[in-house]
Amino acid sequence: MSDQIQTLPKVTIHFAGDSGDGIQLAGSQFTNTTALAGNDLSTFPDFPAEIRAPMGTVAGVSGFQINFGSEAIETPGGRPDVLVAMNAAAYRKNIGSLKSGGVVVLDTAGFDKRNLKLAGYGPEESPLAQKPDHLQFYEIDVTKLNREALSDLDLGRKERDRSRNLFVLGFLYFLYHRPLQPTLDFLRDKFESQPVVWEANKRSLRAGHHYGDTIEALTRYRIEKAELPPGEYRNVTGNVALSLGLLAASVRSGRSLFYAGYPITPASDILHELSRHKNYGAQTFQAEDEIAAITAAIGASFGGQLAVTATSGPGMALKTEGLGLALMLELPLVVVNVQRGGPSTGLPTKTEQSDLQQALYGRNGESPLPVLAASSPADCFQTAFEAARIALEHMTPVILLSDGYLANGSEPWRFPSTEQLNPIQPPLAANAPHDKTPYRPYQRDERLVREWALPGQAGLEHRVGGLEKEVETGHVSYHPENHETMVRLRAQKVQKVAHDYPATQLVQGSKDDKLLIVGWGHTLGAIKVAVRRMREKGHPVAQLHLKHIWPPAQDLPALLQSFPQILVPELNDGQLIHLLRDRFLVAAQGLNKIQGRPFLADEIEDEALKMLSND
């Protein structure tokens, strides 16, 4: 091999090592630097389920994947081009999924007897002696080299080894022509107060970079800037974007944010993120359970705040009674479900789209409410803003579906400026003149939305509750026809939310195509890649992705019915598909994966091609 430079349109790197190896840090630094370098990108971390699973074992492997390139990047990538393996377990877990011709960077110190055994290799097995020959290997004794680089620092061995991740990162920066400065800045911010540690980290990073420089016969890669639409960008994870969307909605509606939550993976980070922004007047309430969280949020909503609660899996089950109350009271409330693998406690750290039907139907009584789904980490911002808008302007609880993949994944985000965000206008009641007529809290405007009268407003005193209420007055009513009227009014009010939607747009393709792939949630990227590839090959495949799942857009039936074939890929056993079949009587087919991990574009392409050829 010669020292050659190869230009690539995109690359997928998978960092893997023990939970204690600093994989997430290395991954996020690589991401940050790559973002600043102007590539499009998408990332996805993969944590072990245990806090700290036993060291050196496959169960304890922590992973971080980044897909970046000069072309549009839609997913964190399927099979990686590059695997960084800090030990044998990381190697064992991931080597099988590497692309043919891929590159492996590994720390040979992580392949000693002990590590091989912990990784589950037999005493006779020697993975490095039996390397697949279609791959290219950089076998580096990172541990040793790194210790040497830090030999004169006043640090114990353990502490030295802690910066092994930066050595590898430096090496990758060399391979991919990335600047060191962003990470050096980060290290300064983080370790300024611990000069020796700071120095060690800097040295490791540089040593890794230097190592790349000194070994010969190395292919380096160049990935040109992506042609992103002009604007200001930052990198963002779904949970952060979602939190920012809520804060933005608070600012643009003039309603302080009240967030109530009970910790649960993978929703907890929303609580963590929001609790850092109390300067926005945003209160975070860590409740005793999910029931207290949602009912406290209802209390705050009654008090006039933008009330939000987020949870996952079992927590969502507990919130359903509260949801019914909010719906009956017709108070604004955003309930975020960061879905994870189910049922029951299920697979807490894995991703799944299996709570859609629960969101649509999981309450006693006739209780329709708007359901939205975010489709990418950055899209969590817009979707949260939109959920808050609908809740506040239509006086209704709204369910926002995210998932573990969106929550922890990241991508560049062209963030908006404040003015680009439309003001949100909740139907606040005007102060009443002090006459004696009792206030009618359930009078409605033309969108069937009632007013929001807040405790503290004189003359608007009124009582709300979970019993059926009389039209307009809101008094308790057991009258049969009144009940039917109210059930229908609540349903129609929700239907009218669809009046605000823009016309439904296909993501790709046109009405003339033969096969429509309909998705929702985080599968947007994988479907996009699959459809793009098929279209490039001339297949008549179009893509539609739903953000507003309930109420459905008014132009949806016509659109769906115009396609001879419909494929609905979902990370569940089929949920959206049942809504489409039921409501629009289309013979849609499902493609279902229930493995706690996202689709590969290939899987979607294969199925779509099969359908086209069956035709």
Added chain:
Amino acid sequence: MSDQIQTLPKVTIHFAGDSGDGIQLAGSQFTNTTALAGNDLSTFPDFPAEIRAPMGTVAGVSGFQINFGSEAIETPGGRPDVLVAMNAAAYRKNIGSLKSGGVVVLDTAGFDKRNLKLAGYGPEESPLAQKPDHLQFYEIDVTKLNREALSDLDLGRKERDRSRNLFVLGFLYFLYHRPLQPTLDFLRDKFESQPVVWEANKRSLRAGHHYGDTIEALTRYRIEKAELPPGEYRNVTGNVALSLGLLAASVRSGRSLFYAGYPITPASDILHELSRHKNYGAQTFQAEDEIAAITAAIGASFGGQLAVTATSGPGMALKTEGLGLALMLELPLVVVNVQRGGPSTGLPTKTEQSDLQQALYGRNGESPLPVLAASSPADCFQTAFEAARIALEHMTPVILLSDGYLANGSEPWRFPSTEQLNPIQPPLAANAPHDKTPYRPYQRDERLVREWALPGQAGLEHRVGGLEKEVETGHVSYHPENHETMVRLRAQKVQKVAHDYPATQLVQGSKDDKLLIVGWGHTLGAIKVAVRRMREKGHPVAQLHLKHIWPPAQDLPALLQSFPQILVPELNDGQLIHLLRDRFLVAAQGLNKIQGRPFLADEIEDEALKMLSND
């Protein structure tokens, strides 16, 4: 009018009065006597929502309707033939629904100024002076006559007035040729220890009867015995039948019953009923809430008992997390939802069928489980027995849907003998030999059912939990393919429950008919009447009623698809219909009533005829 006797095929009587007027007692005595007289019948009580709503007001009216006859009786009747009104409020509330030519029996003492005002009549209104002339009136000063009959008894005025209901009952017994003896027996059992009260009640009953005898110009009615299939009968309400079904399942499976519940209308009576049968080893546990109820039931199920919990509305919302756990553990559990008007607290004393979608889809993750619905008060017995059978034999939680109408309504029940009930055979694990191989609790038989190994069985020690488990061993597993396998295994296991079903039978009509009416739950009777009438007039209408809603019968798709038109009447905004449309892509139409009260056969007939003529 002369003293003539008219023979009627059937009669609907509506008893109405204040909550304190003993309406329910009069109604249930009339029912009991009528049952013993050999008529077919169906009843439905209608309580006010408040414990004791203000006396004399419309909100405080308590009602009891009985429909009885010599022909098959399917519902408690639509518009009554006879209204018994103990006061003006009772009159006001019900007079509008009486059949043309109907009979009104009223206590004039309940129409004094005070009562008229309380009933909401204006000072100028005089309902008895403006009686609809198509009705026949018996205006009796019951209060006065009754007081006179008891004048020599050592009782206060209030206590005397308490037996007014028996006076009226006696009068009705006269009108309808019913014997006094059953009620006299009842009074003895109830009041033996209070001789004066007993005497008063007897006298009132007889005085009412005698009154009928003495006033002239009276039409009396005869209703011949119904031609019921031969056998032993009793009258039963849905909640009692359901409780007996559970006890029977306990006896026939050899598993003690463990019932955990938290009081809630209209499910509480199941707790009350079962707590009276502890001699069956049936334990009842009044838990601190619905979550404790279902999880205690799960504990008891793990311990080897037939575990059951029942609730309604908001309580069902709280049980969904526990349901997910039971499903993941694959333990037998019967969860009864006695549906009431929703959403939220809704209309606690009214009936509705609006929790079907919640039963089907209301859990996080992929969590299918069998859903059954009872279709008449007596059918609650068989459905409960069947739910327990499925739970125990297929090791799965099962949801049984009843509703307020079934719970409190009654009808004659041809109860089975013990031997007529098939034994239930749960897959109990055999005791293990004491070898050292760990037990594999998630091994499955050909129906995909796992064994039930009970704490206390040596050598079968094992751990279960809500995390995804490894196939066969049940160990915690985060493995992607294992998760998909387990999700599918659990789904297929549930599907296989349908192998036990008998072939699907139409209730009326045949495959050659043009319109199929598909129902579920308590609407069976109303639909039956409507279809029977239409068929008698020659319309090609068939009826199908689903007891097993999930999994659907295997012969259902073909059956449904053979009808050009399908109508699905439901007491909700459309729920079963969405399942049918979705699963079988049939363009079924809904007929929906959301008024907290049952369908009238007319309403169904009208809609069906409209569909037929539109065709």
Added chain:
Amino acid sequence: MTETPPTTYKAKDFSSDQEVKWCPGCGDYSILSQMQKVLPELGIARENIVFVSGIGCSSRFPYYMNTYGMHSIHGRAPAVATGLKMANPDLSIWVITGDGDGLSIGGNHLAHLLRRNVDVNVLLFNNEIYGLTKGQYSPTSEQGKYTKSSPLGSLDHPFNPLSFALGSDASFVARTLDRDPTHLREVLQAAEQHRGTSFVEVYQNCNVFNDGAFQIFTDKKQKAAHTLSLLPGEPLVFDEGRKGLKINGLKPEIVDLAEGNSLNDLWIHDPEDPTKAYLLSRLFGEDEPRALGLIYQEERFTYEQAAQNQLEKAREVIGPPDLDSLLRGKHSWTVS
């Protein structure tokens, strides 16, 4: 919030236009009417008062008050009130709950409310029965009680609501009853004046399903011998001065004052003494007088105040809100 011109209210200003629908004779009526009498004395603008309840007969209370109100879901009123108070600390919030609502399904939220010390007033209408669901035993019913759901007698050892509240670190604990309007009003007033969660157990007669449960505490003839009216700084005497309580070691002892025992030896009521409060809560047996009045009171920071302080601190530490810079974050770049 609107500035309301200072108003002088009358009791009827607090009565809503809804018909009261409890059973005739229910103890709830008296509590409602005392509440409507007390509020005008407290001088709080009507629009700043909110009644929050769960589900139960007692929980219908908010419908009858001409203030803001929410009849929420079973057991959750403490959580609703917490959110509402955090949203608007200026409100005077009253949580109305029952022995089932507050101690059965809602026990946990109640306990957490108490430890957090949110400045709301909790009135637990204890009728030792589930009224609304027509008469099952409740967590305060005596063991062995015969009800619809316990035809052979209930098995449950009951909660002692005051001990439960003290064990949950309540900062204000009191007991009163429906049949003593003056006492009831005084306790309500003290509860409102306390900063922090005020927990008030109100003995309330359910004349339909549990009539007479508290008869010995309300009946003219019996009450003197069975109740102990607490007055801070005063010795514990009862039975019209005939008997008193002293503390013998760590145990309360009933003494006959006629038999020469002196007032000076008696236990002096000190609502700030947690141990005495605990002992008072344990006067729960049949032969002990039941303590009525303020059992315990402690000054402690309120939750919503701490929350407000934190918002302010955040503005100081982090700076004023600036959405554009928040969205931009720390590492942004420009594509042109």
Added chain:
Amino acid sequence: MTETPPTTYKAKDFSSDQEVKWCPGCGDYSILSQMQKVLPELGIARENIVFVSGIGCSSRFPYYMNTYGMHSIHGRAPAVATGLKMANPDLSIWVITGDGDGLSIGGNHLAHLLRRNVDVNVLLFNNEIYGLTKGQYSPTSEQGKYTKSSPLGSLDHPFNPLSFALGSDASFVARTLDRDPTHLREVLQAAEQHRGTSFVEVYQNCNVFNDGAFQIFTDKKQKAAHTLSLLPGEPLVFDEGRKGLKINGLKPEIVDLAEGNSLNDLWIHDPEDPTKAYLLSRLFGEDEPRALGLIYQEERFTYEQAAQNQLEKAREVIGPPDLDSLLRGKHSWTVS
């Protein structure tokens, strides 16, 4: 139930085939290992032992025990255990819970379990943090704690778990800690021997998210001065005999034994005295020694026993089961 031949178990017989997956250094390991050592001494057949847990790091415990076990859902283990014990009163049931599982989401079930006095043993692993969800403050964390969810300090006044248990009428209350194996084993043994619900708070170090929370109670140098080992009938001394506790009026007072105070004046530990137990639970401040050992014990009827008795009584009163006559009811008729 199978009659098992009397077996003598070894600790490892109680170890399941599943790899233990707590963080290296977690206090849970020690509790697990003491449990596995204690069980053989208790002489209960392995098949009659069930561990029931909720969700949390601590709640993984059942997976590691070679007995029957259920890892249920968050906070609900007390209810699961109640149902299981009622189903089979012969089982020895251990509820494993955490400060979040048992006192946050599950506080209500715990309180009801305690008042009902179901004969199960509850071990609450208190690490004053949510471990499994990676480090948020819990209902036992000190106020002002900085965690992921409280970057400006937590606002919540913590529960005192022992006071909470006493306020819920617990019949057995004890405290021990992960780092004192002998003490831990003794307490576990006493808990199993008690008939009724045994509530044991176990201080447990979460070395990842809350390291050192109990250091002063476990550290060789500090523990003597900060812990009070309770022995029934013995005076309360600590700090290696240098200090003691006496009761002054109703208040505990720390006295210096070197300064001539006599052992005879000290508070004698009496776990049957509820007031003393309450006072011991309130030794919670920084300058007070923390009580370890059996705080309170009381004999009271157990719930499952009462339930069993009622089943028997029912058979006596109502008669033996007879399904045919039950189905027939009282008013049947024949159509022929």
